Amino acid sequence: MDTTQTILFIAELIGTVAFAISGVLVAAEKRVDIFGALVLGTITAVGGGAIRDLLLGITPPTLFQKPVYTIVAVATAAIVFFIEYGMGDKIERFSVGYMKVINGFDAVGLAVFVVVGVNTAIASGQGDNGFLSIFVGTITGIGGGMMRDILAGQIPVVLRKRVYAVAAILGATVYYFMTRGGCPDWLSIGTGAACVMLLRFLATHYCWNLPRIPRTPREDTRE
């Protein structure tokens, strides 16, 4: 395993931890039990990769071949569950700092998952299909959070808030064209990941949101 691989692996572990935590936080809001918390934490961490693999025809999905990510996700979710279980409402007191760290981890996770997703598409022989590769990279990054939200009974956050998905698409596109254009790995990965993290940081910092239709709900119209 060379340096780039080692860095990617560490970044994937950081992302897995961050995504698992975000799953447990949603679980806590929805009052599911510990099993629900473990499922939501784990699916947030590994669900995007599972969708990617099913779309690419990689069965069984990679998560079953390399259980390290699942183990890390389950362990993280269990630890966070018991911390929150033990602390109850007291956790609010220091939650601002806590959230900042999680947000930073989450940005690393999104960045690395997107890059790994594009890479998986290319490695499976679909590198000529830019649309597929970029889509698959994006869904690897945001798919787990979407599955978490669907299971938790809420409209996926990624469809409603900030520029989370746009950051993923931008990073996937930049990485795809750089790596296909012959840039060295460390440069393509670094630039792609940096795009994701920078856009995500700016959006959070300046509270950027995408436009919405300004009007009142009406009855649904397709029967």
Place this chain on the structure above:
Amino acid sequence: MDTTQTILFIAELIGTVAFAISGVLVAAEKRVDIFGALVLGTITAVGGGAIRDLLLGITPPTLFQKPVYTIVAVATAAIVFFIEYGMGDKIERFSVGYMKVINGFDAVGLAVFVVVGVNTAIASGQGDNGFLSIFVGTITGIGGGMMRDILAGQIPVVLRKRVYAVAAILGATVYYFMTRGGCPDWLSIGTGAACVMLLRFLATHYCWNLPRIPRTPREDTRE
């Protein structure tokens, strides 16, 4: 490309436009942002075909091989989003006529997606399995709308209203038996599609609904 193929292609484009519009209309009700609107519009248009392809083991799904439908769906969703964004509440004024046109387009889309779905099952070597072929045709027609509704946090309209799904099943069945029975393409396609559109038109016109259980909700019973 012969005449039948050309007509099918045009009908698929009409259906793609109609389904994308229905996705954006749901998006507007749910107050998602423009990214959410594009996702809901696109998934309504191409989601049914994606489910079909995963069930048949066609990976990556066709939508990634023939991006024309996705491009049309994204473009339609973007245009409708900006019209609704610009018009806001004013759009209600002419919405009755607008809805009639969308409904007509939607019927064309449902009809053609069902026929194409059955055809894909047969072409993938599953023609002897009528249950699979008819199911796959139906899910090609209604699966996108179901994905749209799940993402939008509502019970799929198709489970609640009118005879939308029944029209799809009827059309898929008629088309399957005609094409397997040796009828010429134009006749099988025409009859199958006409069944879908006719039943859907009658149901909308006469407000047909399927029966429901008349009672008050109770606690859920399976733990």
Place this chain on the structure above:
Amino acid sequence: MDTTQTILFIAELIGTVAFAISGVLVAAEKRVDIFGALVLGTITAVGGGAIRDLLLGITPPTLFQKPVYTIVAVATAAIVFFIEYGMGDKIERFSVGYMKVINGFDAVGLAVFVVVGVNTAIASGQGDNGFLSIFVGTITGIGGGMMRDILAGQIPVVLRKRVYAVAAILGATVYYFMTRGGCPDWLSIGTGAACVMLLRFLATHYCWNLPRIPRTPREDTRE
């Protein structure tokens, strides 16, 4: 078909009936129409197996090759729908006894689906991967109910209540290690299934629930 196979087949039919009924009961609460009730009933019964097959790369899923389960599920759902439709609120009067029977059937179904799921993973050549085999067994048992709940717009019951999923995981684990360890079929199947049913029975009887985080909801935190 030897005795073990016959018993498994009968148990699968009992489970199919029970799961289909649980789907229609959820359908009745959500006021979907008869098509919705048939879909929810059927997907509860065969959805877990469909997820299992997609994860293992078995396409089209087994349910399309052996339609007997789907036919039984649709027929059960239709009968229950019309009983509930005809009886309306009167059904409440005898619902306690009715629910006990359904619960018993449901336990049989969960037990047999878990065993069959593990078996399918092993038969598809994944027997060396214990994590995958046990996961696939569990999802065969609980996946249908999760799909039912997602379609019905509620957080999956399995994430919120009792030890339903824990029973499935325990049974899958016991069965996996016994069958891989060379125990005869009847013993492995019997012990695995008994674990599921016993744990499920005890949990229902003593109202066991898993712990939850005791606190008030807050805004979701990942954007």
